[in-house]
Amino acid sequence: MNKEIFIDIETILSKEQLNKLKLDFSKPDLTTADIKNLSDNLLYDIFNLSIKPLTKENTDDRIIKAKEFINQNLSESLTLEKVANHIHLSQERTRHLFLEQVELPFSQYVLWKRIKAVLTSVIQGKQTFFDASLQYGFTDQSHFNRFFKRMFGISATVILKNSRFVQFIYPEL
Template sequence: MDDTFDPEINGRYYKAVKGFIIARNVRHTWNSGEAVMFISLVEPASRWGRDLWVLLSGREVCFIEELMAVEEIDSILPRGLDAMDETAVAQRVQAFFVKLAKKSPAVPRRKTDDRLGRVISYIDQNLSKNIELAEVANLAHLSSHRFRHLFTEQIGLPFTQYIIWQRLKKSIYAVASGEMTLGEAVENFGFTDQAHFSNTFKKTFGVFPRAFLQSSSIILQVCVKKE
């Protein structure tokens, strides 16, 4: 937020970067020192997820400076953003993503298959349980093979990774909002124990959950109005 940084992405080093959009499963690291970082974890099936996927255009990474002038970024996400209240930060984040979306080529909005809508609702209500692919494929009246391909095609994540993503996301929300302790979230969202949760979190986000929760200000939900 306050300066540029030097990331390493899939073994390549980049200098003086303001920010980037990165595809899933791409290894990346950076050292921001004392600088404030704004990191957004975007659900692939969401409106923003689809817009960002279009902006990537099949690449592993797209640098924000390719899409927006640094002055434009700083006007939306200014210095001192971390000191603002959560509502003000959420509004700024929303404005940033709306601006990014306008840089994306116009593509038809694909309606999610109704069968997958039922499956996603079922997953959301049963995250504490062991959810089998064959079980939800049957719910969608599809073979396991066909369901697996349709799910990945429409949602943007393989079935198993989507469930992991939802469990981690709900856990973060519950702990950050004070609704649950970390132990309660682990128990309620289908993790074997805290070690399982911590290792899954570290593998997904590159940092252990306690360090993440202690060092981060978390925006729990931001809504985008259709224009």
Template sequence: MLDCHEDTLVILAKNIAVEMHYHHAIQLVLSLDKPYDAVLDHQPIESVKGFLIDSDIPHACQSADSTVLVISVDASSSKGRLLKSHLLKRTFILIDELFSAEAIDEFLNFYWRCCDTSQHEFDPLYFLHKLSHEQRNITPFDARLLIAIDFINQDISQIIKVIDIARHISLSESRLRHLFTEQVGIPLTKYVLWVRMKVALREMLKPGVTLSDAAHQAGFTDHAHFTRTFRRMFGVSPSLLLKYGQFLQIFGL
């Protein structure tokens, strides 16, 4: 299952191992059955139940025997910045430190009840909602960056030049690059790639759309460029993710 609410991408993956990868999103990961082994920021950790990891931090999961819920939140969104505040300047934190054992067990029991009956609707964003309800002091972005982000998202299928974005918000290229990296946390060009990837995911779900079509609509130079970027961001090929997805849907892109 792959689902996206605005800046939130949700994947329910069964029996899949992902290679070392990193991406713009801040990620909350939880096993719904068996613990799994992971490498988080180059640190091997055995029998992981779940974790919260910052954007652009390398990680891999050997969850070939597990059902894993993966929630990826755009780091430049308000929800992403709130999640980042829970890391307390660490690169990752295990889920046991975020939630009580009782809260995790309650969530897992409800998930499996939803699998056995149609009487309840499973909310994959349960833990994200719990964290979002906590009051945190989040420093707002520079207003010009919000305009730049909106400009990038207007038509991602086209070639996007830094100079055009800079002119749009009346900044020099160097100042824009510095400000974007300082406040968003990744270089501007990496953010553009992330937006292209979100659009490609949306296109992949449309009937009759090939991976090459999706790559073209999102502005990737070719199918090979798209596949390389996808594997770097998700640790698997796009075809493998589709193969192991039970239900795929994206909202708000």
């Protein structure tokens, strides 16, 4: 028996959320940035993530700088110490500010960014799972798969095999 596994969005989001989503995505004057923000918010709702996109209006400049540094160095060893030095704060202050602003511990945020980078690279056809996993800080593909399954409860391979259900994925958070 060939059973397809996919996420039924109607079992995750309420009828009100789905109606709002339909209205939001059907506005005629949507910009690319609007679509990206709506898509990111939908991902957070679907996977019940605690983090939400930060805007420049509600984010400390040092956290914006830290996030930019993280994004530019995902394939390198990223430690709280490196990021703290980059934004000229102590590690403890950086940890506190990061948790306050991003609402996620530093290490979990970096892990989330790396997982997203691997998936983005694979979906866009730039790399294999193996190569992308290595590039973005995982020891091998099975290391990546363990973290992905722990975070989402489903394997990345299953999601990608059913990628027609994944209509957007952005490397930015």
